[in-house]
Amino acid sequence: MSRALRILVAAAALLGGVASLFAAETTALTRGTAITEPELLRKLDQNNTLTISRLLSPERSADVPLTTDLMFASLPQLKEIPPAIDAEFDRYIARYKAAYPTETIGVGEGFDVQLFDRANLKSRDTRFVLAGIVNRMDRAYVSEESCGEIRLIYRLARFDGRPDGGKTATRLPMTLNLVMKARDPRQTDANGKPVACAEVARRWLDNGDWQGLIGSRIPPYDAMLDRIETNIQVSVAPKSALHDFRSDYLLKVFRYDAATKTFEESTLENQIDRDRILADDALRRDFKAWLLAPDHLREFDRGTVLIPEKFLARAAVVPTPAGFDASALQPEFGMMQGEGQAEGKGDPVFTDSDVVSALKQAAARGADMQNVRSVAGFQRRLNDVTCAGCHQTRGIGGFHFPGVDWLADDPSNSAIVPASPHFFGDQLRRRDILTAFASGKRPDFSRGFASRPQTRGGKELAGTEYQDGWGAHCSLQDAGSGTPDRSFTSWSCANGLTCQAAAASRRIGMCFIKTR
Incomplete structure (x- = not known):
């Protein structure tokens, strides 16, 4: 074996080992909180067990x-989704042309700005494949009766024919x-008793029959659909000469209406409608009064606040990368003192x-603020409590869960990371909540x-x-x-690393190797 070949073999072995170590690490982190095993997801998808059409x-x-x-044409529950997405695309294109009139925008490499091809949503060569299942019982504070949520995440894929008759997936x-x-309150266990949140949590933590809890087994079959x-x-x-590299992501939510049996366009949870609030004096006064009320401020600090719909948007465009610095790319920009004044946004x-x-x-009323302890902490929470702000933070582009690539020839060695650092970092908290549920305790949400x-x-x-x-x-x-901001005092770096400025931000940096 030549020296060059030996190097290639060693490199392949090393990379394979790294991939295996990463897979083991992520599997350990998601134990009981998410399903990311490629072969199991492949089986559930290809056997039509947990596909969108089977569940609906x-x-x-x-x-x-x-x-x-066929999916959008034959499932009436989905009929509102394509036209709503088309309308958002039309608005997006109009806004972009107004902002950059000299740039071309369209589908394909011949345009300055390349659009997602909506034809993929009406194609016989594409379908949504099951890319992951995520337990979100940590969101039971939204609806205690349902014990939180289970999210089945599907990734759009195109299947192109090969000369040998096979298919290549992209x-x-x-x-x-x-x-x-x-949880469906009507579900019962082997003894005929209603399935409690504790039982749901135990099945997930113990890798028990969690599949049996997904979807209703008795009419009405849509009782567990949420959105x-x-x-x-x-x-x-x-x-370009006009802007830095940018990739925009469109977020939409469609809530299920049991009366009409359709998923209908809805507001996004906590996605503050910045432009509408800034343009309406009465609305901005109402929003300030509501959010700064002591009880709401405490929920805001804890990350469990549910902002009323009248302040929310029905879509969000998430520009990435957004960086650490306050800018119009961030969803709250212009709401805090010192932001956007040069853009004529007023007070x-x-x-x-x-x-x-x-x-x-809030402190005088005995509230123990865990995160928001300063103006900077308030500003950061105002961003990351929104869908857009969260997706801009430690994401993979605008995704937090792009999904497991079981379509690859060897999924276990796939270089595609199934989820973002934010997602993996949150698994300990989510598992702690599941453990509390399983033991019959009140979780800390x-x-x-x-x-x-x-x-x-x-x-x-660590x-x-x-x-x-x-x-x-x-x-x-x-x-x-010479001290950190009170809201971020625990944000230190591991031994051998130091916090260094990664942009013009005065408060947030990144942990890098000490250079001096």
């Missing part, structure tokens, strides 16, 4: 998943999440003194900032990129006081 229409006799042209930049209630969430990489714009919704006064009032995981005292993430390792987000010392 269990009485169907077909044994194969539907292609997108994953496309779109996910569709079918969100189910974690559909779509995430599409709507455009890619290479760097902010929240002044520094508004926030400081509200924090003092609080969460930290999207940039840093809430470890709940666990050490599994030294990793998810917490304080290389590339983790950290707190820079204030130039004046």
Whole structure:
């Protein structure tokens, strides 16, 4: 064997080992909280066990998943989704042309800005494949009766014919999440007793019959349907004289209406409609008064706040990368003092003194603020409590779960990461909540900032990129006081690393190797 060949073999073995180690690490982190095993997902998809069509229409006799042209045409529950997405695309294109009139925008490489091809949603060659299943019982604070949610995440894929008669699969930049209630109150166990949240949690933690809890087994079969969430990489714009490289993602939500038996366009949870609020004096006053009320501010701090619909948007465009610096790319920009004044946005919704006064009032009422302890903490939470702000933070582009690539020839060695650092970093918190449910205790539903995981005292993430390792987000010392901001005092780096500025941000940096 030649020296060059030996090097190639050694490199392949090393990379294979790294892939195996990564797979083992992610499997351990998602134990009990997510299904990411490629072979199991392949089986559930190809056997038509947990496909979209089977869950929406269990009485169907077909044994194969539907292609997108048939899925949207034959499942009446989905009829509102394509036209709503088309309307958002039309609005997006109009806004882009107004902002950059000299650039071309369209489908294909011949355009300055390349759009997602909507023809893929009406094609006989594409379908949504099951790419992961995620337990979100940590969201039971939204609806205690349903014990939270189970999310079935599907990735759009195109299947092109090969000369040998086979098919080549290409994953496309779109996910569709079918969100189910974690529990149907009508479900019973082997003893005929209603299935409690504790039982649901135990089945997931013990890898028991969690599949038996997905979907209703008795009429009405749609009792566990909650909503559909779509995430599409709507455009890619290479760097030009007018702007840096940018990739935009379109987020939409469609809630299930049992009366009409359709998924209907809805607002996005906590996605504040910045432009509408800034343009309406009455709405901005109402929003400020509502959010700064002590009880709501405490929920805001804990990450469990549910902002009323009148303040929310029905779609979100997520520009990436957004960076650490405050800019119009972030969903709250212009609402805080000192932001957007040069753009003629007028007075902010929240002044520094508004926030400081509200924090003092909350403290006087005995509220123990865990995260939002300063104006900077309030501003960061105002961003990451939104769908767009969360997706901009430690994501893979605009995705947090692009999905397991079991379509690859050897999924176990696939270089495609199934989920983002934010997703993996949050698994300890989610598992802690499942464990509390399983033991009959009241869970702590609080969460930290999207940039840093809430470890709940666990050490599994120490030294990793998810917490304080290389590339983790950290707190820079204030130039004046020489100390970190009060909201980020725990954002330190592991031994051998130091927090270094990664942009113009004065507060948030990244953990890198000490250079001096």
